[in-house]
Amino acid sequence: MNEVIREFLLETHENLTQLDADLLTLEKDPAHREALASVFRTLHSVKGTAGFVGLVKLQAVAHSAESLLSRLRAGELAFNREIATVLLGVVDSIREVLRAVEGDGSEGSGDYTALIGHLDRLRESPGATAAMPAPASNPVPPSASSPKPLPVVPPSPTVATSAITSVNVVSPTLTLPPKLFPPDSSTETRTSVVSDTSLRVDVRLLDKLMTLVGELVLARNQIMQFGTYQEDTAFHGTVQQLNLLTTELQTNVMKTRMQPIGNVWNKFPRVVRDLSVACGKQVRFEMDGQETELDKTIIEAIRDPLTHLVRNAVDHGIETPDVRMASGKSAEGRLLLHAFHEGGKVLIEIADDGGGIDPQRVREKAVRSNVVAADEAARMSERELINLVFLPGFSTTEKVTHFSGRGVGMDVVRTNIEKIGGTVDIESQLGRGTTVRMKIPLTLAIIPALTVTSGGERYCIPQVNLLELLRLEGEKAAHGIESMHGAPVYRRRGHLLPVAYLTDLLGIASNRIASAEVNIVVLQADDRQFGLVVDAIHDTEEIVVKPLQKQLKGIAVFAGATIMGDGRVALILDVLGLAQRAHVVSGVRGRALAEKSPEGTEGAAVERESLLLFATADGGRMAIPLALVARLEEFPQSVLERAGSREVVQYRGEILTLLDVCQELRRLASNRNGESPTERNWQRAGSTPSEGNSQVVVYAGSEPRVGFVVGSILDIVEEEVTVRSRANRPGVLFTAVVQGRVTEFLNVDALIQAAALELAPAP
Secondary structure, three states, rough: OOHHHHHHHHHHHHHHHHHHHHHHHHHHHOOHHHHHHHHHHHHHHHHHHHHHOOOHHHHHHHHHHHHHHHHHHHHOOOOHHHHHHHHHHHHHHHHHHHHHHHHHHHOOOOOOOOHHHHHHHHHHOOOOOOOOOOOOOOOOOOOOOEEOOOOOOOOOHHHHHHHHOOOOOOOOOOOOOOOOOOOHHHHHHHOOOOHHHHHOOOHHHHHHHHHHHHHHHHHHHHHHHHHHOOHHHHHHHHHHHHHHHHHHHHHHHHHHEEEEOOHHHHHHHHHHHHHHHHOOOOOOOOOOOEOOOEEEHHHHHHHHHHHHHHHHHHHHHHOHHHHHHOOOOEEEEEEEEEEEOOOOEEEEEEEEEEOOOHHHHHHHHHHHHOOHHHHHHOOOOHHHHHHHHHOOOOOOOOOOOOOOOOOHHHHHHHHHHHHHEEEEEEEEEOOEEEEEEEEEEEEOOOEEEEEEEOOOOOOEEEEEEHHHHHHEHHHHHHHHHEOOOEEEEEEEEEEEEEEEHHHHHHHOOOOOOOOOEEEEEEEOOEEEEEHHHHEEEEEEEEEOOEOOOOOOOOOOOOEEEEEOOOEEEEEEHHHHHHHHHHHOOOOOOOOOOOOOOOOOOOOOOOEEEEEEEEEEOOOOOOEEEHHEEEEEEEHHHHOOOEOOOOOEEEEEEEEEEEHHHHHHHHHHHHOOOOOOOOOOHHOOOOOOOOOOEEEEEEEEOOOOEEEEEOOOEEEEEEEEOOEEEEOOOOOOEEEEEEEOEEEEEEEEEHHHHHOEEEOEEEE
């Protein structure tokens, strides 16, 4: 059943019960103004909603009853038993229509023209004033979207005679057609499925129920922990039964708090319409995913942020018709609101096809407003520039209007979303449009979490942020975590994973022991992954989230607290706050944006590549795919040896042959030109320093092992390599733009093949 129809049926059934009581009150006390006002409001609501959903019979009956009540409210008619009886018949007729709608979706075969005529005659009784307009012959205005109302036709002769001869306006008694007014016994026994299966409950009662279930979950956890020390099998069986019942109860109570997000979205079409008219714009507003359900607390928390983002898209994003047409777009802009479930969270997207955000304009405004220093702004990427709009007091609008320009909206949006454990980021292309994405949790009350220990204290990590658990032992524990420019990293399936120690982030004493086992919790924060090193990893269990006191709310690394099974309090970690403190995610948060596609590749899927960037000793800038890198090492000159014309080093139980990148590239160039440089000249052209350390990239794809000597390691990046050109020397695959700079991609295979004879494995 359509959700709108279902809500209408439920609400109307509830109102009809009150309507009966109010009419009986008026019959006893015709001067009861509150009861009369209640009857009028109810019938007015029924008429309006019936017209909205296309129930023309019901609308016609309610319209006539409302017209009669209007005269009663104005004091032009006196309420009497005859009017009470007819209005009670209206209530019965409404119930009859509702049962038909609930049964097969139609309004049934009932004919209510006699009832409508009777209501109109009562309205025109001798107490009516001459100024009262004549009753409309067509009480329901036809529309293109709903069927035409039934015409008011004279009743059959039998019914007409009965109605005309039996009704006496002056007489206090009234005889009415039984088919329309005393319900039969079969009608009385039939009840509404909707009203029988639905119930409206006060939200405060649901909140209290949720709190009690939370306490029950805590008690369950304590009993289960206590049960681990018991050997009584009967006790264990009872505990398991308690666990199952508590889980089922918790699930169903949480469902009572879930509401479709469409309840928030219903007001946005009007917001978009009014704002687009005020701004002189044409906007087509579309919504998708209204049925996506969220906890009521979450829905209330995102109401204001969503409203601001929708207003912002119309005011800032979508251009005026003349500007759009001048740029080759349609005069009408498009605004899409989309919600869906993903990875235990709800994703909400607000996307427009407007002008997008100009990073250069943001840079200039940020410097002019002293938001960032000029030298810092010059180094910022497009992603970082666009996310400056989240800073307090920053706005790209040049003047303040009734709708925007004060620089407080986006800051409030991010603050409110992060308060409930969500994230928000922006993706924008100049001239193409902007998409704002919000990731928010389903509920805040009870969540599954992983318990860990660091520095002797226990902490909880929400499971929605958890990707993987790693345990390093022995040699891996001692050497698995490497250092890259002073920052710890771990090589995980060919990719370098940033690592942070929880004790360091929290500033507490560490119990780490050198060469002991290492526990890494791999977490997701925004679009970044990082590893959190903890002392010990325990079980995953459901925890009840308790808010922090106001003295602790400002600490970004904590999201709340909970009571564990042993009765002790444990703090819940804010993964996003930890990532920011570990410099995995910058202070101005956002996802990495795709660079604008070059001409001719628009719409093509470009895969992102993980690259190792390094500098050569002669000032060059080169890159190789990170998948070809086994390790990054740094060797002092004192450990380097020679084997023939090559430098080698003893490395992990084998001999690692070193190939200097500069030397090998020059050697390939000499071979192509037919030159035969002497060994002395070739060595002089090399770049290996006589003192200091050599930085080596250990190649993952040859036997025996080969290491490439480079000038210095620059960075590890993930890029969409789209702008390419041909190589201008051997040993280079192509040249591309990486991080805004021209970079040569090393042809590793060419260097390996050139040295193949000397690198042949021993028999």
